[in-house]
Protein backbone atom coordinates (compact mmCIF):
# COMPACT_ATOMS: atom_id res chain seq x y z
CA UNK A 207 0.00 0.00 0.00
CA UNK A 208 1.26 3.50 -0.80
CA UNK A 209 2.55 5.61 2.07
CA UNK A 210 0.15 8.26 3.36
CA UNK A 211 0.82 11.64 1.77
CA UNK A 212 1.60 14.89 3.54
CA UNK A 213 1.82 18.35 2.02
CA UNK A 214 4.01 20.72 4.04
CA UNK A 215 3.29 24.43 3.67
CA UNK A 216 5.81 26.04 6.02
CA UNK A 217 4.87 29.63 5.12
CA UNK A 218 6.50 32.76 6.52
CA UNK A 219 8.44 34.06 9.52
CA UNK A 220 8.98 31.35 12.12
CA UNK A 221 6.81 28.94 10.04
CA UNK A 222 9.79 27.33 8.24
CA UNK A 223 11.86 27.37 11.46
CA UNK A 224 9.34 25.37 13.48
CA UNK A 225 8.48 23.15 10.50
CA UNK A 226 12.13 22.07 10.20
CA UNK A 227 11.76 20.52 13.64
CA UNK A 228 8.53 18.78 12.62
CA UNK A 229 10.38 17.29 9.65
CA UNK A 230 12.87 15.71 12.07
CA UNK A 231 9.95 14.17 13.95
CA UNK A 232 8.31 12.91 10.74
CA UNK A 233 11.68 11.40 9.76
CA UNK A 234 11.93 9.70 13.15
CA UNK A 235 8.52 8.02 12.77
CA UNK A 236 9.53 6.84 9.29
CA UNK A 237 12.87 5.43 10.47
CA UNK A 238 11.94 4.06 13.89
CA UNK A 239 8.23 3.25 13.75
CA UNK A 240 7.93 2.04 10.17
CA UNK A 241 5.54 4.89 9.41
CA UNK A 242 6.91 6.47 6.26
CA UNK A 243 5.04 9.40 4.72
CA UNK A 244 5.29 10.73 1.17
CA UNK A 245 6.12 14.33 1.93
CA UNK A 246 5.89 17.16 -0.59
CA UNK A 247 6.39 20.85 0.05
CA UNK A 248 4.99 24.02 -1.41
CA UNK A 249 4.49 27.72 -0.76
CA UNK A 250 1.71 29.54 1.07
CA UNK A 251 1.36 33.10 2.31
CA UNK A 252 3.88 35.87 1.74
CA UNK A 253 6.50 33.56 0.24
CA UNK A 254 3.96 32.37 -2.35
CA UNK A 255 3.06 35.99 -3.08
CA UNK A 256 6.75 36.80 -3.62
CA UNK A 257 7.16 33.86 -6.02
CA UNK A 258 3.81 33.90 -7.82
CA UNK A 259 1.97 37.12 -6.99
CA UNK A 260 -0.69 35.17 -5.07
CA UNK A 261 -0.66 33.73 -1.52
CA UNK A 262 -1.87 30.35 -2.81
CA UNK A 263 -1.66 29.14 -6.41
CA UNK A 264 -4.39 26.96 -7.91
CA UNK A 265 -1.81 24.20 -8.30
CA UNK A 266 -1.03 24.25 -4.55
CA UNK A 267 -4.73 24.32 -3.78
CA UNK A 268 -5.21 21.20 -5.91
CA UNK A 269 -2.33 19.45 -4.15
CA UNK A 270 -3.85 20.28 -0.77
CA UNK A 271 -7.13 18.74 -1.92
CA UNK A 272 -5.45 15.53 -3.00
CA UNK A 273 -3.15 14.65 -0.07
CA UNK A 274 -4.06 12.78 3.10
CA UNK A 275 -3.14 15.74 5.31
CA UNK A 276 -1.68 19.23 5.08
CA UNK A 277 0.78 20.60 7.68
CA UNK A 278 1.02 24.37 7.80
CA UNK A 279 3.53 26.56 9.68
CA UNK A 280 2.38 30.18 9.72
CA UNK A 281 1.69 32.99 7.28
CA UNK A 282 2.00 36.75 7.28
CA UNK A 283 4.38 39.49 8.31
CA UNK A 284 4.88 43.24 8.27
CA UNK A 285 6.34 43.16 4.76
CA UNK A 286 2.89 42.28 3.46
CA UNK A 287 0.78 44.56 5.65
CA UNK A 288 0.00 47.08 2.92
CA UNK A 289 -0.92 44.58 0.20
CA UNK A 290 -4.40 44.58 -1.21
CA UNK A 291 -6.69 42.38 0.87
CA UNK A 292 -7.18 39.91 -1.99
CA UNK A 293 -3.50 38.92 -2.01
CA UNK A 294 -2.58 39.20 1.67
CA UNK A 295 -0.76 36.11 3.04
CA UNK A 296 -3.68 35.36 5.37
CA UNK A 297 -5.99 34.95 2.33
CA UNK A 298 -3.97 31.89 1.33
CA UNK A 299 -4.76 30.18 4.61
CA UNK A 300 -8.40 31.27 4.52
CA UNK A 301 -8.74 29.87 0.99
CA UNK A 302 -7.35 26.51 2.12
CA UNK A 303 -9.80 26.37 5.02
CA UNK A 304 -12.78 27.40 2.87
CA UNK A 305 -12.14 25.29 -0.23
CA UNK A 306 -11.19 22.20 1.79
CA UNK A 307 -14.35 22.89 3.83
CA UNK A 308 -12.48 22.48 7.14
CA UNK A 309 -15.37 23.50 9.33
CA UNK A 310 -14.21 22.06 12.67
CA UNK A 311 -11.05 23.58 14.12
CA UNK A 312 -9.94 21.64 17.20
CA UNK A 313 -7.78 23.73 19.51
CA UNK A 314 -6.81 21.77 22.63
CA UNK A 315 -5.42 23.68 25.59
CA UNK A 316 -3.55 21.27 27.80
CA UNK A 317 -1.29 22.32 30.62
CA UNK A 318 1.78 20.10 30.78
CA UNK A 319 2.68 19.40 34.42
CA UNK A 320 6.13 20.92 34.05
CA UNK A 321 4.61 24.23 32.94
CA UNK A 322 1.91 24.59 35.59
CA UNK A 323 4.15 27.00 37.46
CA UNK A 324 4.78 29.02 34.39
CA UNK A 325 1.26 30.09 33.39
CA UNK A 326 0.39 33.71 34.07
CA UNK A 327 -2.37 32.26 36.30
CA UNK A 328 -1.92 30.57 39.67
CA UNK A 329 -0.73 26.97 39.50
CA UNK A 330 -3.85 25.36 41.02
CA UNK A 331 -6.05 27.10 38.43
CA UNK A 332 -4.23 25.52 35.46
CA UNK A 333 -2.55 22.33 36.77
CA UNK A 334 -4.04 19.35 34.95
CA UNK A 335 -6.01 21.53 32.55
CA UNK A 336 -7.28 19.69 29.47
CA UNK A 337 -9.92 21.51 27.46
CA UNK A 338 -10.83 21.46 23.79
CA UNK A 339 -12.07 24.54 21.96
CA UNK A 340 -13.90 23.75 18.74
CA UNK A 341 -13.94 26.80 16.54
CA UNK A 342 -16.20 26.92 13.48
CA UNK A 343 -13.74 27.73 10.70
CA UNK A 344 -15.43 28.20 7.34
CA UNK A 345 -18.17 30.74 7.94
CA UNK A 346 -19.27 33.57 10.20
CA UNK A 347 -17.89 37.07 9.99
CA UNK A 348 -14.70 35.84 8.30
CA UNK A 349 -16.59 34.98 5.12
CA UNK A 350 -20.06 36.61 5.29
CA UNK A 351 -21.22 38.97 2.55
CA UNK A 352 -21.53 41.91 2.13
CA UNK A 353 -17.99 42.84 3.07
CA UNK A 354 -15.66 45.61 2.05
CA UNK A 355 -14.91 49.28 2.47
CA UNK A 356 -17.55 51.43 0.81
CA UNK A 357 -18.27 55.13 0.49
CA UNK A 358 -21.44 56.37 2.13
CA UNK A 359 -22.09 60.07 1.66
CA UNK A 360 -18.85 61.86 2.44
CA UNK A 361 -17.18 59.12 4.46
CA UNK A 362 -16.16 55.50 4.15
CA UNK A 363 -17.72 52.56 5.93
CA UNK A 364 -16.07 49.19 6.67
CA UNK A 365 -18.45 46.25 6.54
CA UNK A 366 -18.20 42.59 7.57
CA UNK A 367 -21.18 40.36 8.03
CA UNK A 368 -21.74 37.66 10.65
CA UNK A 369 -23.71 34.96 8.88
CA UNK A 370 -24.48 31.36 9.87
CA UNK A 371 -26.84 28.86 8.28
CA UNK A 372 -28.55 26.19 10.37
CA UNK A 373 -26.57 23.43 8.66
CA UNK A 374 -23.25 25.16 9.34
CA UNK A 375 -24.11 25.38 13.03
CA UNK A 376 -25.45 21.82 13.15
CA UNK A 377 -22.35 20.18 11.69
CA UNK A 378 -19.88 21.87 14.03
CA UNK A 379 -22.19 21.16 16.97
CA UNK A 380 -22.17 17.46 16.03
CA UNK A 381 -18.35 17.51 15.92
CA UNK A 382 -18.32 18.98 19.43
CA UNK A 383 -20.78 16.42 20.85
CA UNK A 384 -18.95 13.52 19.19
CA UNK A 385 -15.65 14.66 20.66
CA UNK A 386 -17.15 15.29 24.10
CA UNK A 387 -18.35 11.67 24.20
CA UNK A 388 -14.70 10.57 23.92
CA UNK A 389 -13.62 12.99 26.69
CA UNK A 390 -15.43 14.47 29.67
CA UNK A 391 -18.92 14.32 28.02
CA UNK A 392 -19.57 18.06 28.51
CA UNK A 393 -20.11 20.78 25.90
CA UNK A 394 -20.36 24.50 26.55
CA UNK A 395 -21.60 26.49 23.57
CA UNK A 396 -20.60 30.15 23.41
CA UNK A 397 -22.20 32.98 21.41
CA UNK A 398 -23.81 36.33 22.09
CA UNK A 399 -27.49 35.44 21.75
CA UNK A 400 -28.24 38.49 23.91
CA UNK A 401 -27.23 40.89 21.13
CA UNK A 402 -26.84 38.94 17.87
CA UNK A 403 -29.51 37.13 15.84
CA UNK A 404 -26.86 34.73 14.55
CA UNK A 405 -26.23 33.90 18.21
CA UNK A 406 -29.94 33.23 18.79
CA UNK A 407 -29.97 30.81 15.86
CA UNK A 408 -26.69 29.24 17.05
CA UNK A 409 -28.18 28.53 20.48
CA UNK A 410 -31.44 27.17 19.02
CA UNK A 411 -29.69 24.78 16.64
CA UNK A 412 -27.18 23.53 19.21
CA UNK A 413 -30.05 22.92 21.65
CA UNK A 414 -32.06 21.00 19.02
CA UNK A 415 -29.14 18.80 17.89
CA UNK A 416 -28.41 18.06 21.53
CA UNK A 417 -31.98 17.07 22.37
CA UNK A 418 -32.43 14.94 19.24
CA UNK A 419 -29.05 13.23 18.98
CA UNK A 420 -26.83 13.79 22.02
CA UNK A 421 -29.02 14.00 25.10
CA UNK A 422 -26.44 11.86 26.96
CA UNK A 423 -23.91 14.71 26.74
CA UNK A 424 -24.13 17.56 29.27
CA UNK A 425 -24.79 20.85 27.44
CA UNK A 426 -24.54 24.41 28.74
CA UNK A 427 -24.64 27.81 27.03
CA UNK A 428 -22.65 30.90 27.86
CA UNK A 429 -22.34 34.37 26.41
CA UNK A 430 -18.90 34.54 24.85
CA UNK A 431 -17.77 37.55 26.88
CA UNK A 432 -18.60 35.71 30.10
CA UNK A 433 -16.87 32.68 28.55
CA UNK A 434 -13.66 34.69 28.17
CA UNK A 435 -13.86 35.69 31.82
CA UNK A 436 -14.65 32.13 32.97
CA UNK A 437 -11.72 30.75 30.96
CA UNK A 438 -9.39 32.86 33.04
CA UNK A 439 -11.30 32.54 36.34
CA UNK A 440 -11.78 28.76 36.38
CA UNK A 441 -10.80 27.06 33.10
CA UNK A 442 -11.14 23.55 34.51
CA UNK A 443 -14.95 23.92 34.59
CA UNK A 444 -14.85 23.30 30.81
CA UNK A 445 -14.41 20.15 28.77
CA UNK A 446 -15.39 20.98 25.16
CA UNK A 447 -16.23 24.54 24.13
CA UNK A 448 -17.94 25.06 20.76
CA UNK A 449 -18.09 28.53 19.30
CA UNK A 450 -18.05 30.55 16.10
CA UNK A 451 -15.14 31.57 13.93
CA UNK A 452 -14.27 34.93 15.48
CA UNK A 453 -15.04 34.12 19.12
CA UNK A 454 -13.07 30.88 18.68
CA UNK A 455 -10.08 32.81 17.37
CA UNK A 456 -10.04 35.08 20.43
CA UNK A 457 -10.90 32.47 23.04
CA UNK A 458 -8.20 30.07 21.82
CA UNK A 459 -5.45 32.69 22.01
CA UNK A 460 -6.60 33.45 25.56
CA UNK A 461 -6.62 29.73 26.38
CA UNK A 462 -3.07 29.48 25.06
CA UNK A 463 -1.76 31.49 27.97
CA UNK A 464 -3.29 28.97 30.38
CA UNK A 465 -0.78 26.47 29.00
CA UNK A 466 2.20 28.79 29.41
CA UNK A 467 2.77 30.09 25.89
CA UNK A 468 1.12 30.58 22.52
CA UNK A 469 4.06 28.52 21.29
CA UNK A 470 2.48 25.43 22.90
CA UNK A 471 -0.95 25.33 21.22
CA UNK A 472 -1.55 22.99 18.26
CA UNK A 473 -4.67 22.69 16.14
CA UNK A 474 -6.43 20.38 13.72
CA UNK A 475 -8.83 21.70 11.09
CA UNK A 476 -11.09 18.90 9.96
CA UNK A 477 -13.67 18.56 7.21
CA UNK A 478 -15.77 15.79 5.74
CA UNK A 479 -14.43 12.27 5.17
CA UNK A 480 -12.62 11.68 1.87
CA UNK A 481 -13.05 8.56 -0.28
CA UNK A 482 -10.40 6.76 1.82
CA UNK A 483 -12.36 7.47 5.01
CA UNK A 484 -9.86 10.01 6.35
CA UNK A 485 -11.21 13.48 7.03
CA UNK A 486 -10.02 16.37 4.91
CA UNK A 487 -7.46 17.85 7.27
CA UNK A 488 -5.00 20.64 7.85
CA UNK A 489 -2.82 20.79 10.96
CA UNK A 490 -1.28 24.03 12.12
CA UNK A 491 -0.09 25.72 15.31
CA UNK A 492 -2.44 28.37 16.72
CA UNK A 493 0.33 30.98 16.69
CA UNK A 494 1.35 33.16 13.75
CA UNK A 495 4.60 33.98 11.99
CA UNK A 496 5.99 35.88 15.03
CA UNK A 497 7.92 38.48 13.02
CA UNK A 498 9.38 39.88 16.26
CA UNK A 499 11.47 36.73 16.79
CA UNK A 500 11.77 35.29 13.25
CA UNK A 501 15.36 34.43 12.36
CA UNK A 502 16.60 34.51 15.97
CA UNK A 503 16.28 30.79 16.80
CA UNK A 504 13.91 31.66 19.66
CA UNK A 505 10.71 30.14 18.24
CA UNK A 506 9.15 27.32 20.22
CA UNK A 507 8.50 24.42 17.80
CA UNK A 508 6.25 22.51 20.24
CA UNK A 509 2.90 23.85 18.90
CA UNK A 510 3.83 22.73 15.40
CA UNK A 511 5.18 19.36 16.62
CA UNK A 512 2.01 18.75 18.65
CA UNK A 513 -0.01 19.61 15.53
CA UNK A 514 1.72 16.68 13.84
CA UNK A 515 0.72 14.55 16.86
CA UNK A 516 -2.88 15.58 16.14
CA UNK A 517 -2.35 14.45 12.52
CA UNK A 518 -1.23 11.04 13.77
CA UNK A 519 -4.37 10.82 15.90
CA UNK A 520 -7.07 12.31 13.66
CA UNK A 521 -5.84 11.50 10.12
CA UNK A 522 -3.81 8.34 10.53
CA UNK A 523 -5.55 6.54 13.38
CA UNK A 524 -2.29 6.33 15.34
CA UNK A 525 -3.48 7.56 18.72
CA UNK A 526 -0.78 5.54 20.51
CA UNK A 527 1.99 7.14 18.48
CA UNK A 528 0.43 10.58 19.02
CA UNK A 529 0.55 9.90 22.76
CA UNK A 530 4.18 8.79 22.42
CA UNK A 531 5.02 12.13 20.83
CA UNK A 532 3.07 14.11 23.44
CA UNK A 533 4.86 12.21 26.19
CA UNK A 534 8.22 12.97 24.59
CA UNK A 535 7.32 16.68 24.73
CA UNK A 536 6.25 16.27 28.35
CA UNK A 537 9.56 14.57 29.21
CA UNK A 538 11.65 17.31 27.62
CA UNK A 539 9.72 19.95 29.57
CA UNK A 540 9.98 17.90 32.77
CA UNK A 541 13.75 17.78 32.21
CA UNK A 542 13.68 21.57 32.44
CA UNK A 543 14.43 22.34 28.80
CA UNK A 544 12.76 25.57 27.72
CA UNK A 545 12.68 27.83 24.69
CA UNK A 546 12.79 31.57 25.42
CA UNK A 547 8.98 31.97 25.53
CA UNK A 548 8.87 29.49 28.43
CA UNK A 549 11.32 31.30 30.68
CA UNK A 550 9.65 32.13 33.96
CA UNK A 551 10.42 35.17 36.08
CA UNK A 552 13.22 33.14 37.72
CA UNK A 553 15.03 33.12 34.36
CA UNK A 554 17.43 30.44 33.19
CA UNK A 555 19.14 29.66 29.93
CA UNK A 556 16.80 29.06 27.03
CA UNK A 557 17.53 26.51 24.32
CA UNK A 558 17.05 27.25 20.62
CA UNK A 559 14.36 26.05 18.22
CA UNK A 560 16.63 23.35 16.80
CA UNK A 561 17.83 22.23 20.22
CA UNK A 562 14.22 21.78 21.29
CA UNK A 563 13.49 19.70 18.17
CA UNK A 564 16.58 17.57 18.80
CA UNK A 565 15.65 17.08 22.45
CA UNK A 566 12.17 15.88 21.47
CA UNK A 567 13.65 13.42 18.95
CA UNK A 568 16.04 12.18 21.66
CA UNK A 569 13.08 11.71 24.01
CA UNK A 570 11.30 9.75 21.25
CA UNK A 571 14.37 7.53 20.98
CA UNK A 572 14.29 7.02 24.74
CA UNK A 573 10.64 5.93 24.50
CA UNK A 574 11.51 2.79 22.52
Ligand code: NAD
Pocket residue numbers: 220224279280281282283284296299468469470490491492493494495496497498499504505506507509547
Ligand atom coordinates in the same frame (compact mmCIF):
# COMPACT_ATOMS: atom_id res chain seq x y z
P1 NAD B 1 1.86 35.79 16.51
O1 NAD B 1 1.17 34.56 16.99
O2 NAD B 1 2.70 35.65 15.30
O3 NAD B 1 2.77 36.38 17.70
C1 NAD B 1 2.23 36.84 18.93
C2 NAD B 1 3.32 36.83 20.01
O4 NAD B 1 3.58 35.47 20.40
C3 NAD B 1 4.65 37.38 19.53
O5 NAD B 1 5.27 38.09 20.57
C4 NAD B 1 5.46 36.15 19.17
O6 NAD B 1 6.86 36.31 19.28
C5 NAD B 1 4.93 35.14 20.17
N1 NAD B 1 4.98 33.79 19.59
C6 NAD B 1 4.11 33.27 18.68
N2 NAD B 1 4.46 32.03 18.36
C7 NAD B 1 5.56 31.73 19.08
C8 NAD B 1 6.39 30.59 19.17
N3 NAD B 1 6.16 29.47 18.46
N4 NAD B 1 7.46 30.64 20.01
C9 NAD B 1 7.71 31.72 20.74
N5 NAD B 1 6.96 32.85 20.70
C10 NAD B 1 5.89 32.84 19.87
O7 NAD B 1 0.73 36.88 16.28
P2 NAD B 1 0.84 38.37 15.68
O8 NAD B 1 2.12 38.99 16.05
O9 NAD B 1 -0.43 39.00 16.03
O10 NAD B 1 0.82 38.16 14.09
C11 NAD B 1 1.98 38.12 13.29
C12 NAD B 1 1.61 37.68 11.87
O11 NAD B 1 1.17 36.32 11.90
C13 NAD B 1 0.46 38.47 11.27
O12 NAD B 1 0.72 38.66 9.91
C14 NAD B 1 -0.75 37.56 11.45
O13 NAD B 1 -1.76 37.76 10.50
C15 NAD B 1 -0.12 36.22 11.29
N6 NAD B 1 -0.83 35.12 11.93
C16 NAD B 1 -0.83 33.96 11.24
C17 NAD B 1 -1.41 32.84 11.82
C18 NAD B 1 -1.38 31.56 11.04
O14 NAD B 1 -0.64 31.46 10.08
N7 NAD B 1 -2.14 30.55 11.43
C19 NAD B 1 -1.96 32.90 13.10
C20 NAD B 1 -1.92 34.12 13.79
C21 NAD B 1 -1.33 35.24 13.20
Ligand code: IPM
Pocket residue numbers: 282296299300455492494
Ligand atom coordinates in the same frame (compact mmCIF):
# COMPACT_ATOMS: atom_id res chain seq x y z
C1 IPM C 1 -5.47 31.87 13.39
C2 IPM C 1 -5.08 33.17 12.74
C3 IPM C 1 -5.87 33.34 11.45
C4 IPM C 1 -7.33 33.58 11.82
C5 IPM C 1 -5.40 34.40 10.47
C6 IPM C 1 -3.93 34.37 10.20
C7 IPM C 1 -6.15 34.24 9.16
O1 IPM C 1 -5.25 34.23 13.62
O2 IPM C 1 -5.36 30.82 12.74
O3 IPM C 1 -5.86 31.87 14.56
O4 IPM C 1 -7.73 34.71 12.13
O5 IPM C 1 -8.06 32.60 11.77
Ligand code: MN
Pocket residue numbers: 455456459492
Ligand atom coordinates in the same frame (compact mmCIF):
# COMPACT_ATOMS: atom_id res chain seq x y z
MN1 MN D 1 -5.73 33.60 15.68
